[in-house]
Amino acid sequence: MMPELGKYxxxxxxxxxxxVVLLVGIVAQSLWRAARVRRALEAQEQRTGAHNG
Amino acid sequence: MSIWEYANPKKFMQxxxxxxxxxxxxxxxxxxxxLVWGFFFxxxxxxxxxxxxxxxxxxxxxxxxxxxxxMMLVTSLIWLxxxxxxxxxxxxxxxxxxxxxxxxALFTGAIWGxxxxxxxxxxxxxxxxxxxxxxxYLGYIALWQAIDNPDTAADLTGxxxxxxxxxxxxxxxAVNFWNQGLHQGASLSVDKQENVSDVYWYPLLFCIAGFxxxxxxxxxxxxxxxxxxxxxxxxxxxxxxx
Numbered sequence: 001m002m003p004e005l006g007k008y009x010x011x012x013x014x015x016x017x018x019x020v021v022l023l024v025g026i027v028a029q030s031l032w033r034a035a036r037v038r039r040a041l042e043a044q045e046q047r048t049g050a051h052n053g
Numbered sequence: 054m055s056i057w058e059y060a061n062p063k064k065f066m067q068x069x070x071x072x073x074x075x076x077x078x079x080x081x082x083x084x085x086x087x088l089v090w091g092f093f094f095x096x097x098x099x100x101x102x103x104x105x106x107x108x109x110x111x112x113x114x115x116x117x118x119x120x121x122x123x124m125m126l127v128t129s130l131i132w133l134x135x136x137x138x139x140x141x142x143x144x145x146x147x148x149x150x151x152x153x154x155x156x157x158a159l160f161t162g163a164i165w166g167x168x169x170x171x172x173x174x175x176x177x178x179x180x181x182x183x184x185x186x187x188x189x190y191l192g193y194i195a196l197w198q199a200i201d202n203p204d205t206a207a208d209l210t211g212x213x214x215x216x217x218x219x220x221x222x223x224x225x226x227a228v229n230f231w232n233q234g235l236h237q238g239a240s241l242s243v244d245k246q247e248n249v250s251d252v253y254w255y256p257l258l259f260c261i262a263g264f265x266x267x268x269x270x271x272x273x274x275x276x277x278x279x280x281x282x283x284x285x286x287x288x289x290x291x292x293x294x295x
Contacts (some may be wrong), residue, residue: 004103005106006103011107014260016106016107022157025153026149032277039263041282044289046289
């Protein structure tokens, strides 16, 4: 299944590796911050009795 | 119905909540299809060997790095002219994604350049303007972090965005302007004769669509977070005053 990459295997795999790490990183950071801010807003709205429509 | 309705945070939150699952599904399907097709099912190229497979991440990320800045320019102009908060927050939300795309383009370009050109880096017009674009992304993010007042931050980052647009354009057209350096011309063009061969072109189109959709998903998630964060700060300020 794995394609034969020959003498460029390290270059191709490292390019894909860097890309996956950076993309997973930005997706994870976006979701983590989204969850953190949503929880904080819900707690604040409960405290103050405000609602976010 | 006017497009400006979406500048209303409540309307934006409702619409984006509906749209997000669809865009997420489409992004996953197109990105996985393009990358699997390109990586596993395309032949090696006569001139690039198997490094041609890097095109499926390098070209879409480079396109996105430039186009995300253009999106930030448009939303910043909407903020500066019409003072719609959601557009300023969308520009803020897009910047880290743009920085990541720029880093991917720079890293994969260096990794591709080493076996093809014999060097990781060259002070070539396109590479240099791309590095400067990356520094503009860093400066833009830092400026948002450095200013407490969100409206002032949006104003100043909007101006920075206008200035940085020169480098976004240079990144795209540097090869044409100077006609020198190592970097080749565009791999994609409206003119079919200038495009890469069909066997690479079709999976590349899927990858480009996947990167665009991934960006839309990320910018919606991050803008929703910025809208919530803004409301959180407003409620905290109201509580402090009470």
